[in-house]
Amino acid sequence: METVFLGFVLMLSIFLGFELISKVPATLHTPLMSGANAISGITVVGAITLAGGELAGWATALAALAVFFATVNVVGGYMVTDRMLAMFKKKDEPEARS
Amino acid sequence: MSEELIGAAYIVSAILFIFGLKLLGSPATAVRGNQLSALGMLVAVVVTLGSHEIIDYRWIGVAAVLGAIVGVVSAQRVAMTGMPEMVALFNGSGGLASLLVGWAALDMSGGTGEGDPQSAFTVVTVLLSILIGGVTFSGSIVAWGKLSETIPSGAIRFPGQQIVSLAMLVATIGCGVAMVAQPEVWTGTLIYVVIALSVLLGVMAVIPIGGADMPVVISLLNSYSGLAACAAGLAINNTILIVAGALVGAAGIILTNIMCKAMNRSLSNVLFSGFTAAKAAT
Numbered sequence: 001m002e003t004v005f006l007g008f009v010l011m012l013s014i015f016l017g018f019e020l021i022s023k024v025p026a027t028l029h030t031p032l033m034s035g036a037n038a039i040s041g042i043t044v045v046g047a048i049t050l051a052g053g054e055l056a057g058w059a060t061a062l063a064a065l066a067v068f069f070a071t072v073n074v075v076g077g078y079m080v081t082d083r084m085l086a087m088f089k090k091k092d093e094p095e096a097r098s
Numbered sequence: 099m100s101e102e103l104i105g106a107a108y109i110v111s112a113i114l115f116i117f118g119l120k121l122l123g124s125p126a127t128a129v130r131g132n133q134l135s136a137l138g139m140l141v142a143v144v145v146t147l148g149s150h151e152i153i154d155y156r157w158i159g160v161a162a163v164l165g166a167i168v169g170v171v172s173a174q175r176v177a178m179t180g181m182p183e184m185v186a187l188f189n190g191s192g193g194l195a196s197l198l199v200g201w202a203a204l205d206m207s208g209g210t211g212e213g214d215p216q217s218a219f220t221v222v223t224v225l226l227s228i229l230i231g232g233v234t235f236s237g238s239i240v241a242w243g244k245l246s247e248t249i250p251s252g253a254i255r256f257p258g259q260q261i262v263s264l265a266m267l268v269a270t271i272g273c274g275v276a277m278v279a280q281p282e283v284w285t286g287t288l289i290y291v292v293i294a295l296s297v298l299l300g301v302m303a304v305i306p307i308g309g310a311d312m313p314v315v316i317s318l319l320n321s322y323s324g325l326a327a328c329a330a331g332l333a334i335n336n337t338i339l340i341v342a343g344a345l346v347g348a349a350g351i352i353l354t355n356i357m358c359k360a361m362n363r364s365l366s367n368v369l370f371s372g373f374t375a376a377k378a379a380t
Contacts, residue, residue, distance in 0.1 A: 003219060006332060006340060013328075013341045016116065017348025024123045026360050029353065030313070034185045035122045035132050036349055037320045039115055041192050042139065042342035043327040044162075045146045046199045046334050050206070051161065052152030059205035064157035066198035071165025072172075073192035078136045079173035080184055085129045087178060 031084045038077025044070035099148040107145035108338040114138030115342050119349055142338050186242040186316045189323050193234025196326035197293070200227030203333045204285065218278050220333055221285070225274045225292060227329035232296025233303060234323040240304040241312045241319065251309025263302045270295045303369075311368050314357050318365075321350025 024032055047070050050063035118135025121127040152158070169188075176184040203224050243249035273288040273295070307315055324346025331339025358365050 002335070006335070006337070009337055009340055010328065010332070010344050013344035014348045017119075017345040017350075018352055020116065020119050020345070021123060021349045021352040021356070024353065024356055025125060028123065028125060028128060029317075029357050029360070030181060030185070031128060031132075032119075032122045032353055033313075033317045033320055033350075034181070034188075035128075035135060036119065036346045036353065037185055037189050037192065037323065038132075039119070039135055039139070039342055040189070040320065040323040040327050040346040041195070042115075042142065042339055043192060043196045043199055043330055044139075045142050046203075046327075046330050046336050046339050047195060048143065048146050048158055048162075049149065049151055049334065049336065050199060050202045051157045052147075052154050053206075054153060055202065055205045059202040060154075060157060062198045062202040064161045066195040066202065067158055067161035068165040068168075068195075069191045069198065070195035071162045072169045073188045073195060074139055075166045075169030076173040076184070076188045076191075077169075078132065078139070079170060080176065080181060080188065081132045082129070083173065084178075084181055085132060088125070088128070 027088060031081050031088065034077060034081040034084060038074055038081060041070050041074035041077055044074055099145060099150065104145050104149055105337070107141055108341075111138040111142040111338060112341045112345075114141065115345060119345065142342075180246070182313055182316060183242050183245045186238045186245065186312070186319070189316060189320050190235045190238030190242065192323045193231045193238060193319070193326055195231070196227050196323065196330045197231030197235060197296070199330040200224045200231060200326075200333055201289065201293070203227075203330070204289065206334065221278050221281055222274070223329050223333035225277065227326050227333055228289075228292055229270060229296045229299075230322050230326035230329055232293060233300035234319050234326055236297045236300030237304045237319050237322075238300075238316065240301055241315050244304075244309040245312050247309075251312075253308045254305040259302070259306060263299065266295050266299055266302065270299070306370075307368065314354060314361070314365075314368050317350060317354040317357055318369075321347050321354060324348075324350055 044067060047063050047066035051060055051067050055063065114134050115138045118131045118138060121131025121134065172184065244251045270292055273292045276284045277288050304315060324343045328340050328343030328347055331337070331343055355365060358368060
């Protein structure tokens with residue numbers, strides 16, 4: 001039953017993801033990619049539950065490493081996206097990069 | 099914090115991610131979209147820290163502080179022209195994290211954790227998060243290397259490349275089948291083989307693609323890192339990982355497609371460009 005429920009959640013999320021992105025102006029391609037990348041750092045939540053739980057020593061160490069890398073992804077990802085968007089706003093003209 | 103409260107907070111953060119992605123798609127609202135999605139992440143992390151499952155904060159604290167420092171410093175130092183490279187590195191970091199979560203989750207079923215000891219479902223989802231996470235990690239590193247010209251940015255090919263890649267993929271699947279069939283016998287040893295093959299597969303997938311196509315490749319790898327997080331979520335039974343990972347996975351595919359269209363090419367044209375060029379040359 002649990003597996004079926006997770007399957008439904010998975011399927012609906014995928015369809016929603018497909019529908020969310022439609023016409024995106026070329027200037028926003030890189031910021032959108034970067035913003036989505038920051039969201040994929042959600043794996044930090046999984047890493048936290050494992051690193052703080054009562055797993056064996058080696059698994060806790062792996063999970064702690066995962067917390068580190070996922071935090072780099074999340075924090076860096078959101079900040080880099082913000083910087084890109086700030087530049088985009090000020091100059092108010094398309095980026096030089098294709 | 100009770101399970102129900104955490105679940106409710108996860109729903110809130112999923113809604114914030116959805117609106118965040120939506121708003122990121124148009125110039126007027128993009129800044130707010132990014133902030134909303136960051137808020138969603140904050141909500142998810144804070145309630146997870148409040149979960150009663152977490153009994154020891156030392157490792158989490160050290161790792162999170164170090165990770166935040168690295169993230170902030172690299173995000174601030176990078177030049178505007180170096181943004182795609184930076185995104186590739188962050189993406190690789192996320193992929194590696196999903197790989198590690200999958201790997202660590204193996205202990206949940208085999209060790210003191212509840213649930214079926216190494217059920218087929220857990221083993222399969224762990225393998226998927228390791229495979230996709232590993233490909234994302236090494237593929238992103240190669241993409242970064244090509245963009246920053248740390249490695250030659252041209253397409254790198256050798257005879258029989260596709261056959262070698264295919265053989266490695268088949269070997270990975272073979273290891274997976276053995277691990278599902280007899281987890282007690284094979285998991286301990288074959289897991290290292292799967293990790294090594296996954297990382298190699300990512301390299302093999304990206305080296306035959308030229309440097310100019312790297313933005314599209316990074317976008318595709320970004321989609322993969324979402325799927326890796328999603329697989330990790332299935333392995334450890336965490337809904338927000340599944341939802342956010344699947345959102346990014348699907349949105350990333352669509353964005354990749356849009357980027358290809360902007361270049362007047364198809365996705366398969368980009369992914370196999372190195373090989374068709376080789377055929378045309380011979």
